[in-house]
Amino acid sequence: MSAVSAADGERVFAETIEKDLRVEPRDWMPDGYRKTMIRQIAQHAHSEIIGMQPEGAWITRAPSLRRKAILLAKVQDEAGHGLYLYSAAETLGADRGDLTRRLIEGRQKYSSIFNYPTLTFADVGVIGWLVDGAAICNQVPLCRSSFGPYARAMIRICKEESFHQRQGYELLMTMMTGTPEQREMVQDATNRWWWPSLMMFGPPDNDSPNSAQSMAWKIKRHSNDELRQRFVDMTVPQAEALGVTLPDPELRWNAEREHYDFGEIDWAEFKRVISGGGPMNEQRIAHRRRADEEGAWVREAAAAHAAKQAGARAGAAAAGARPGEQGEGGAA
Ligand SMILES: [Fe+2]
Numbered sequence: 308m309s310a311v312s313a314a315d316g317e318r319v320f321a322e323t324i325e326k327d328l329r330v331e332p333r334d335w336m337p338d339g340y341r342k343t344m345i346r347q348i349a350q351h352a353h354s355e356i357i358g359m360q361p362e363g364a365w366i367t368r369a370p371s372l373r374r375k376a377i378l379l380a381k382v383q384d385e386a387g388h389g390l391y392l393y394s395a396a397e398t399l400g401a402d403r404g405d406l407t408r409r410l411i412e413g414r415q416k417y418s419s420i421f422n423y424p425t426l427t428f429a430d431v432g433v434i435g436w437l438v439d440g441a442a443i444c445n446q447v448p449l450c451r452s453s454f455g456p457y458a459r460a461m462i463r464i465c466k467e468e469s470f471h472q473r474q475g476y477e478l479l480m481t482m483m484t485g486t487p488e489q490r491e492m493v494q495d496a497t498n499r500w501w502w503p504s505l506m507m508f509g510p511p512d513n514d515s516p517n518s519a520q521s522m523a524w525k526i527k528r529h530s531n532d533e534l535r536q537r538f539v540d541m542t543v544p545q546a547e548a549l550g551v552t553l554p555d556p557e558l559r560w561n562a563e564r565e566h567y568d569f570g571e572i573d574w575a576e577f578k579r580v581i582s583g584g585g586p587m588n589e590q591r592i593a594h595r596r597r598a599d600e601e602g603a604w605v606r607e608a609a610a611a612h613a614a615k616q617a618g619a620r621a622g623a624a625a626a627g628a629r630p631g632e633q634g635e636g637g638a639a
């Protein structure tokens with residue numbers, strides 16, 4: 308039992324949200340808030356980890372040492388993002404092994420965008436530009452999310468995402484000054500990734516049942532449609548500077564709204580892909596499952612090592628020695 312009664316806890320929680328302060332792991336929080344946070348952070352972590360695959364597939368085929376080093380660093384950053392986020396979920400009592408099982412058994416989702424294939428090296432650039440660009444629009448407001456560990460993880464993640472976005476755009480700029488074939492590759496990749504990028508903001512506001520509660524708890528700060536509009540407004544001038552056409556004949560500046568209007572998103576495709584029917588869903592999960600199985604011995608060895616260390620520390624404590632005097636056994 309916590310020392311704080313539920314009534315006190317509820318009042319303190321409401322005040323924390325009201326005053327725009329952060330909820331910390333040991334604070335009292337409603338069950339619904341805890342569940343929502345675990346689900347959101349887990350889905351975000353899964354997206355980072357699954358998101359390593361589409362670009363990871365190009366590391367061995369990068370056209371130069373420079374491009375290979377950039378891509379390696381980027382994919383490694385995504386692994387780091389996954390790890391901070393799984394740790395943030397653990398502060399709420401979630402178990403990382405359990406979250407991984409939910410992912411590989413298809414019981415927890417990840418961003419639909421990673422279920423599309425990367426057909427050429429231009430996809431690496433377009434993913435950086437559009438997919439990391441959309442991730443930034445989604446994640447910058449999460450730096451002020453009400454749950455402390457999530458908000459703090461997001462600050463570093465966003466800094467790294469902005470490097471991801473710029474490396475993608477710089478790669479595309481280089482390709483656009485190359486051969487006609489290279490320019491065509493960039494246009495083709497843009498055509499394939501544009502609409503799925505818009506889907507990354509989630510369903511339209513009138514079909515987003517959990518949004519209102521998340522806004523009230525200040526987990527979310529802006530609606531899906533607001534963030535999507537912000538992304539479109541930001542991206543159109545970038546496409547013009549790059550010299551590519553965004554594949555939407557209805558895309559045009561609306562002087563009255565002071566925003567770009569854009570065409571209807573294929574929500575049937577979104578629903579199909581998010582529920583397992585995208586071109587790469589099966590392969591992404593199979594790959595993740597294989598990595599989990601192949602890494603089992605590492606987890607077992609780490610657990611055995613930790614148990615041995617704990618045993619050595621207990622033995623040292625029983626003998627009255629300080630752990631530091633136990634040679635390597637005392638090292639962390
Ligand atoms: Fe990331």
Ligand SMILES: [Fe+2]
Binds near residue numbers: 439442468471
């Ligand atoms: Fe990224």
